Amino acid sequence: MILRNMLPIRNNFLGPRSAHGVLQTTVPVKVVEWKVEPHPDNAPSVFLAKPPHPTLFIQFSNLPLLHGLIAFTPFYSHLDLHTVGSINYYPFPEILCLKKSVGSLKEADLKGKRVFVRVDLNVPLDDNFNITDDNRIRAAVPTIKYLIDCGAKVILASHLGRPKGVMPKFSLKPLVPRLSELLEVEVKMANDCIGEEVVKLVSELPGGGVLLLENVRFYKEEEKNDPEFAKKLASLADLYVNDAFGTAHRAHASTEGVTKYLKPAVAGFLMQKELDYLVGAVSNPKKPFAAIVGGSKVSTKIGVIESLLEKVDLLLLGGGMIFTFYKAQGHAVGSSLVEEDKLDLATLLMEKAKAKGVSLLLPSDVVAADKFAADANSKVVPASGIPDGWMGLDIGPDSIKSFSEALDTTKTIIWNGPMGVFEFDKFAAGTEAIAKKLAELSAKGVTTIIGGGDSVAAVEKVGLADKMSHISTGGGASLELLEGKQLPGVLALDDA
């Protein structure tokens, strides 16, 4: 029996932005035949399919109306027709998932080969260098284990934090014991990520051995995507795997530059898993669709808000993000975190939200502190009037209530960035309340996606991670995907 499903393509798959489009299935399928007829009133279409690739790829050209049928069959034999989900349209010019996967490399391709694996081991550490959330390390394990089992020599590269030059507190050394434990092999550590000593350590690596390089961001050339630095990294290995989804939105030497000098350059299993889930969930979300944005990376995330306003029905802002908005409205923000050069942008975003009919909710009250410390004195104050010398470190009880009520109306929620400095118990209530709310809504069938190192750590801390629909290892990366942006770390990989 041929497992086959006929999908009628209707007009409404295309939406208003149909100049170019891509159809993507929520699970891998193989196209067995396709027939698409342009509406007679419209310009001819261009369509391209790439069977037997898991993703159906049809490009539309200037074609707002389309009628036709696509026949497809599950790509993996263990999937039955029942698991073939809906087909989504999303207006990305290119498909992110059409990339070669590490799974396509077999033992014969990998045995004895030096594989440069970019992972995102940017995990939170406490003052004593204990890992406070190992989610990103655990997420990196399947790809590394696969390479070990295939007899490859595994060279792991990552960044940690945002060091300025060599700063011991950003060393990756404290991660070695946990990594070794999870991989069940003794992971060797290099003191550098390039240079003679590293070359020697790589040459001593046996098949199935693992070497962790020191923080690639100890070199400013990493973030500058310096070609000479990328060449030096690439010279350590024979092939490249990028499994660092959390850093895929950065065009850095170890995520993008190296792909010019190392072939094949393929996606790891985590990268694949994240893209498979997120592209499907955020490209065609169940509505109403809400985004919650907080945290401290204000300058990175404030830019994302503009694009989010095109996609979401509701936008909740918390964390360090909000004070730039309050200051822009002329309110007193005390010594709270503010990005002075983003004040105009904040004003523009509030106007844009209004014009688009998107509910942009800012907290009405905050928990203010007299210093940035766990033992600070604290009090709840209106968000629009923070006394001099005080700083807002969490959202207040009224805000928790109004945010919770607003979220009750939604069907899809993406959350990036904690509501407050949750690392200090006194300022963790807002983040914890939102985590609990999302867990409650997940149980009622709402799709809940949590992205970002610290956001995931916060959800893990309250023991609710397994209640969410998807825990993503990338905050900024998942937001950029949601914006419809291409991720440079993915784009640079070999096409399947």
Ligand SMILES: Nc1ncnc2c1ncn2[C@@H]1O[C@H](COP(=O)(O)OP(=O)(O)O)[C@@H](O)[C@H]1O
């Ligand atoms: N009001 C605030 N002022 C300063 N820092 C904050 C505030 N609220 C949250 N933070 C901090 O933001 C950090 C996380 O931000 P970010 O890196 O943007 O999130 P993620 O890692 O989830 O993407 C946390 O360490 C938290 O303490």
Ligand SMILES: O=C(OP(=O)(O)O)[C@H](O)COP(=O)(O)O
């Ligand atoms: O923690 C990360 O991003 P995230 O906080 O947006 O999830 C990634 O490791 C990327 O780090 P970067 O934002 O310093 O480039």
